[in-house]
Amino acid sequence: MRHILVAAVAAASLAIPVLAAERPGEAAFRTLYKELVETNTTHSTGDCTLAATRMAARLKAAGFADSDLNVFVPENLPLDGGLIATFAGSDPKLGTMMLLAHLDVVEAKREDWTRDPFTLIEEDGWFYARGAADDKSQAAIWTDALARLKAAGAKPKRTIKLLLSCGEESGARINNVRWLIDKHPDWIKADFALNEGGGGSLKPDGTPLALVFQAGEKVSQNFKVEAINPGGHSSVPRPDNAIYALSTAMNRIGGYEFPIRMSEITRASFTALGKMTPGPMGDAMLKLVADPTDKAADAIVSKDPRFHSLLRTTCVATQIEGGHAINALPQRAFANINCRMFPTDTPADVGAQLKAAIGDAPVSIVAVPPVNPVNAPPPLAGQVYEKAAALAKQHFPGVPIIPSMSTGATDARFLIAAGIPTYGVPGLLSDGSTNAHGLNERISVKWLLTGRDYLFDLVKAYAGVK
Amino acid sequence: MKAFLLAAALLAAPAATLSIAAPAAAGERPDQASFKALYKELIETNTAFSNGSCTLASERMAARLKAAGFKDGDIRLFSVPSHPREGGLVAILPGTDPKARAILLLSHLDVVEAKRADWTRDPFVMVEEDGYFYGRGASDDKAHAAIFTDTMVRLKAAATKLRRPLKLALTCGEEGGNGDVFNGAEWLVKEHKDWIDAEFALNEGSVGIRNKDGKPVSLGMQAGEKVYQDFRIEATNPGGHSSRPRPDNAVYALAAALVRIGNYEFPVQFSDTTRAYFTQTAALTGGDAGAAMLRLVANPQDSEANAIVSRDPTYHSMLRTTCVATMLDGGHAPNALAQRAGANINCRMFPGDPIENVRTQLVAAAGDPAITIVPTGEISPTPPPPPLTPLVYGTAKKLAEKHFPGVPMLPAMTTGATDGRFLNAGGIPTYGVPGRFSDPDGNGVHGLNERKSVAGLYAERDYLFDLITAYANAKDAK
Numbered sequence: 001m002r003h004i005l006v007a008a009v010a011a012a013s014l015a016i017p018v019l020a021a022e023r024p025g026e027a028a029f030r031t032l033y034k035e036l037v038e039t040n041t042t043h044s045t046g047d048c049t050l051a052a053t054r055m056a057a058r059l060k061a062a063g064f065a066d067s068d069l070n071v072f073v074p075e076n077l078p079l080d081g082g083l084i085a086t087f088a089g090s091d092p093k094l095g096t097m098m099l100l101a102h103l104d105v106v107e108a109k110r111e112d113w114t115r116d117p118f119t120l121i122e123e124d125g126w127f128y129a130r131g132a133a134d135d136k137s138q139a140a141i142w143t144d145a146l147a148r149l150k151a152a153g154a155k156p157k158r159t160i161k162l163l164l165s166c167g168e169e170s171g172a173r174i175n176n177v178r179w180l181i182d183k184h185p186d187w188i189k190a191d192f193a194l195n196e197g198g199g200g201s202l203k204p205d206g207t208p209l210a211l212v213f214q215a216g217e218k219v220s221q222n223f224k225v226e227a228i229n230p231g232g233h234s235s236v237p238r239p240d241n242a243i244y245a246l247s248t249a250m251n252r253i254g255g256y257e258f259p260i261r262m263s264e265i266t267r268a269s270f271t272a273l274g275k276m277t278p279g280p281m282g283d284a285m286l287k288l289v290a291d292p293t294d295k296a297a298d299a300i301v302s303k304d305p306r307f308h309s310l311l312r313t314t315c316v317a318t319q320i321e322g323g324h325a326i327n328a329l330p331q332r333a334f335a336n337i338n339c340r341m342f343p344t345d346t347p348a349d350v351g352a353q354l355k356a357a358i359g360d361a362p363v364s365i366v367a368v369p370p371v372n373p374v375n376a377p378p379p380l381a382g383q384v385y386e387k388a389a390a391l392a393k394q395h396f397p398g399v400p401i402i403p404s405m406s407t408g409a410t411d412a413r414f415l416i417a418a419g420i421p422t423y424g425v426p427g428l429l430s431d432g433s434t435n436a437h438g439l440n441e442r443i444s445v446k447w448l449l450t451g452r453d454y455l456f457d458l459v460k461a462y463a464g465v466k
Numbered sequence: 467m468k469a470f471l472l473a474a475a476l477l478a479a480p481a482a483t484l485s486i487a488a489p490a491a492a493g494e495r496p497d498q499a500s501f502k503a504l505y506k507e508l509i510e511t512n513t514a515f516s517n518g519s520c521t522l523a524s525e526r527m528a529a530r531l532k533a534a535g536f537k538d539g540d541i542r543l544f545s546v547p548s549h550p551r552e553g554g555l556v557a558i559l560p561g562t563d564p565k566a567r568a569i570l571l572l573s574h575l576d577v578v579e580a581k582r583a584d585w586t587r588d589p590f591v592m593v594e595e596d597g598y599f600y601g602r603g604a605s606d607d608k609a610h611a612a613i614f615t616d617t618m619v620r621l622k623a624a625a626t627k628l629r630r631p632l633k634l635a636l637t638c639g640e641e642g643g644n645g646d647v648f649n650g651a652e653w654l655v656k657e658h659k660d661w662i663d664a665e666f667a668l669n670e671g672s673v674g675i676r677n678k679d680g681k682p683v684s685l686g687m688q689a690g691e692k693v694y695q696d697f698r699i700e701a702t703n704p705g706g707h708s709s710r711p712r713p714d715n716a717v718y719a720l721a722a723a724l725v726r727i728g729n730y731e732f733p734v735q736f737s738d739t740t741r742a743y744f745t746q747t748a749a750l751t752g753g754d755a756g757a758a759m760l761r762l763v764a765n766p767q768d769s770e771a772n773a774i775v776s777r778d779p780t781y782h783s784m785l786r787t788t789c790v791a792t793m794l795d796g797g798h799a800p801n802a803l804a805q806r807a808g809a810n811i812n813c814r815m816f817p818g819d820p821i822e823n824v825r826t827q828l829v830a831a832a833g834d835p836a837i838t839i840v841p842t843g844e845i846s847p848t849p850p851p852p853p854l855t856p857l858v859y860g861t862a863k864k865l866a867e868k869h870f871p872g873v874p875m876l877p878a879m880t881t882g883a884t885d886g887r888f889l890n891a892g893g894i895p896t897y898g899v900p901g902r903f904s905d906p907d908g909n910g911v912h913g914l915n916e917r918k919s920v921a922g923l924y925a926e927r928d929y930l931f932d933l934i935t936a937y938a939n940a941k942d943a944k
Contacts, residue, residue, distance in 0.1 A: 221802065234790055325792065
């Protein structure tokens with residue numbers, strides 16, 4: 001009964017968003033979001049510490065004690081600070097959940113943008129600004145959620161920890177998450193973390209297509225392939241040649257296909273995608289889930305490079321270099337092979353497969369340090385996913401939720417490696433025109449506020465707030 | 467000389483049967499003493515690109531010519547304002563027959579860099595030790611410069627009448643350098659060909675071989691050299707994030723093309739020079755390898771013979787145009803798909819093989835129409851090799867039998883390059899004169915402790931004096 005009721009209410013609110021009354025705390029959220037976006041946090045000229053301080057001030061105003069607000073500043077990096085806010089829970093047995101978002105944004109030049117990238121501009125149903133989506137939408141929603149709960153006198157059972165970090169985009173000076181794991185692991189102890197990387201997609205008509213629940217990321221590992229040769233004068237070529245040896249190895253690596261891997265997450269992904277996708281592609285996805293050795297199905301699904309990469313470890317030559325003079329036979333030629341390892345594959349195993357693929361080509365291959373730890377993906381089964389999925393049914397009735405593994409990387413890779421299962425939450429739906437990292441970044445006002453509603457309820461559900 | 471790559475395999479030839487009259491070690495002749503003074507002055511005038519002066523060396527040689535009786539009008543010192551230290555000299559000794567065409571003696575004055583700290587002795591002080599003259603340029607190429615200048619001096623001082631005019635060109639910039647180099651030979655051909663125009667020119671470029679016991683194995687006469695040309699091969703791609711590889715990839719496309727180019731073999735070609743070279747080398751070599759050389763000369767399509775002869779990388783290179791990948795680059799970040807991948811292909815083209823013909827074969831070998839291959843750097847002229855005429859080759863061979871009895875003379879094409887390429891392209895057939903012998907270790911040419919055998923230098927001088935005189939008095943070829 002309750003479910004149906006909630007669903008009906010949610011459906012009604014989705015159907016007539018323009019007429020919907022202002023949401024609870026919406027004005028305060030808009031103010032907070034605006035302040036955050038208008039605090040420049042680029043690597044070159046911005047100040048994450050200032051943004052963290054401003055968010056701490058808002059939480060303090062909502063009732064947080066100073067002792068629960070930790071504005072940290074890494075040594076000698078005054079602009080690269082962040083915030084950890086703690087909302088203690090009543091039941092220590094439930095442990096801690098972390099809400100993670102990064103404060104820093106990709107560079108943005110005023111002269112390249114149509115509008116000032118560091119002024120929040122609402123226009124035709126969109127918020128325009130650098131960071132409007134990536135990742136200040138998430139940072140504002142988490143901070144706003146904590147402020148609302150505190151101001152309302154909520155008593156969470158599970159401890160909630162908010163981490164607003166710096167250095168996710170550039171990382172050239174520091175990455176806060178990695179720094180905290182190294183220097184202050186006790187500050188960020190948590191049983192699971194909620195992060196960017198999930199979201200969802202809108203159809204061309206602007207209605208929801210699917211929600212995405214991200215669990216796990218592929219692991220990046222570089223290998224160096226190298227050929228050496230005595231060289232000599234190029235007027236008398238030798239039969240063997242470092243560039244040709246490397247080229248032969250490249251051909252063989254390029255022709256090698258890693259075996260299909262399925263995890264709990266990708267199996268769920270392809271099951272959901274298979275049901276949604278019409279025609280031979282959808283059928284092939286479902287066949288592949290049933291039988292990962294189905295080569296015909298693999299051939300169809302892997303035609304799409306995104307799916308190809310989700311189904312296996314991939315390795316690709318990204319950089320090559322060789323020789324020392326135009327008129328001398330090369331003494332050395334080498335390549336960087338960038339691998340995105342399926343979370344259960346190890347660098348040793350991937351290296352061995354590359355070596356086998358190279359065969360008798362006279363080259364060496366070594367993993368380039370740092371050799372990354374294997375990141376066993378966080379489990380999908382369990383209350384984290386189940387609660388998110390159940391709540392999604394209420395907020396987004398009829399919209400499928402797709403578990404997914406990322407082929408790229410977020411700060412989750414550090415937390416997962418540190419033993420904190422980290423998930424990219426669903427909720428913020430995009431039509432693909434967000435242009436994160438690019439010009440005129442934007443987010444739909446309607447879908448930002450809708451996502452905020454869902455994520456606020458999700459935090460309450462996880463924290464056990466009535 | 468930029469490279470001195472001749473068939474090292476000849477060192478293995480049966481040399482024991484060859485003999486040579488040993489030149490007198492002691493008792494220097496008076497004319498040798500004055501030659502030595504000139505040679506010493508030249509070596510001790512630093513002409514390295516970084517801190518030397520070819521202009522000074524030219525002035526010093528001009529002073530010697532003047533002292534021998536050359537008139538001011540017969541000596542030209544030249545340089546360009548942008549390269550004041552890279553000057554040179556052209557001198558003429560008029561002939562008696564107003565219709566006879568000149569013989570040109572060409573040598574470069576500049577030397578490869580040499581650091582005192584690296585050498586056992588000061589590289590710019592001529593030291594005579596254990597039968598060798600030590601010094602930078604002792605062999606490359608101040609031996610020729612000294613012999614040629616000394617020849618002009620002696621002929622003038624003795625008032626010798628020669629039928630043909632004799633021209634001397636001492637130039638700078640042959641060895642190149644770290645920066646903008648002025649090549650005097652190239653400049654003369656382009657700007658003042660009349661100063662140096664000749665029936666033919668004598669130059670460096672040939673290497674006779676001496677075995678480890680000091681015995682001459684063969685004399686060389688260089689006629690033609692392979693032509694240097696670089697090409698850029700490049701593959702492009704839209705690229706993208708490396709976490710999602712596309713089916714097409716610039717690195718792999720380039721790699722596939724490079725492997726195919728590496729496997730491509732240019733067709734066997736012969737010139738008069740290499741035909742004569744392999745015919746004579748066959749006799750010296752004997753056995754299966756010698757027989758294969760003769761079969762290949764008779765039929766350049768004989769793939770079995772080709773396989774045997776081409777086992778030796780030097781022969782392989784003398785038989786055809788060769789192209790080899792020397793530099794490789796591609797990609798812009800370790801985590802991004804490459805948008806561009808390219809390589810430098812360094813070709814040594816058989817004389818007369820046009821650039822476009824070589825490019826067409828590279829394109830066909832690459833087998834990927836999406837890949838571009840274009841010539842880069844200086845676009846080299848591709849002159850045909852100079853002919854081995856009876857006048858040039860026959861005279862040299864006949865005189866060699868007198869000066870170096872029993873030592874065979876091999877015509878040779880070099881796989882590296884000298885200034886001869888500019889003259890050949892400018893219509894002056896240019897030959898690397900015989901007379902010079904290299905020890906098995908290469909005598910430190912371009913390297914440390916460069917040296918030249920004292921007896922060898924004097925023998926070479928005597929031979930070249932007779933040869934130049936013979937050429938200058940020879941009748942015109944029909």
